Structures are given as structure tokens and as C-alpha cells.
Amino acid sequence: MSLIVNELVGLPGVIAAGEYSYRGDRFAHKGQLNDEMARMASIMCRATSLSQHMQVGILESFCPDCGLAPARGWVVHGPDFSVCNVANVFCFLDNRGARLNEVVELMKKRLADADTDLI
Numbered sequence: 001m002s003l004i005v006n007e008l009v010g011l012p013g014v015i016a017a018g019e020y021s022y023r024g025d026r027f028a029h030k031g032q033l034n035d036e037m038a039r040m041a042s043i044m045c046r047a048t049s050l051s052q053h054m055q056v057g058i059l060e061s062f063c064p065d066c067g068l069a070p071a072r073g074w075v076v077h078g079p080d081f082s083v084c085n086v087a088n089v090f091c092f093l094d095n096r097g098a099r100l101n102e103v104v105e106l107m108k109k110r111l112a113d114a115d116t117d118l119i
Helices: 003-009 035-062 100-110
Strands: 014-020 027-031 073-077 081-086 089-094
Touching: 003 014, 003 027, 003 089, 003 100, 014 035, 027 035, 035 073, 035 081, 035 089, 073 100, 081 100, 089 100
Parallel strands: none
Antiparallel strands: 014 027, 014 089, 073 081, 081 089
């Protein structure tokens, strides 16, 4: 498991963090998710990332070099909880105690050199 997962779980309001393989055959996690919930979370994050990459590809065909590609990550921010994903690392947050900007900034910094190819 990468060091960033340990860093993320140590931040206030972070429920769980983990990473998954782009092939979908492996995942690892820490925090307040049991193995089955973490497995489902990794599948959801992988599927959303694949969709995001497709959508960025479509947008780039209409607006080449407009700064969307390569896709680096995504955030879903709901009223109570948020999910952040950069490269193949995910993080679940409780909005009452988490600092979303801090989490995203850490993920962007630590995963800046992560491969963007989904293989």
C-alpha cells in the first residue's frame, strides 16, 4: 500500500482511503470500511475514473489543448460525505470534520507524477 493512504487516513474527517489497480483485480484500504465496502468503493472509483477519462477524451476532441487532458482525478461532494479520487487512490470524507481542500491538495502533490494511463 502506498504511503499516501496512511497520510490520508491520518487527516481529520477522513473515513477511509485506499488504492486500486486499473485492471480491477486488486485493492487495498485503511480506515472505517470493512473489506466488502472497500471492494465496492474501489469498483465504483475505478468505474468513475474510466468514465471521467472517456469524457475528457470527448471534450478534448471539441477543444484540443484546452487543459483538460490528461484527466487527473475527480471529487463528488455531497451534503454529508465526499469522495476524492486522484490517479488510482480514493478517499472518503465526513464533511463535518474534513478539510476537502487539504485532502485534494495532498493527493495532487503526492500523486503528481502518477501514470495517467489506465492499464
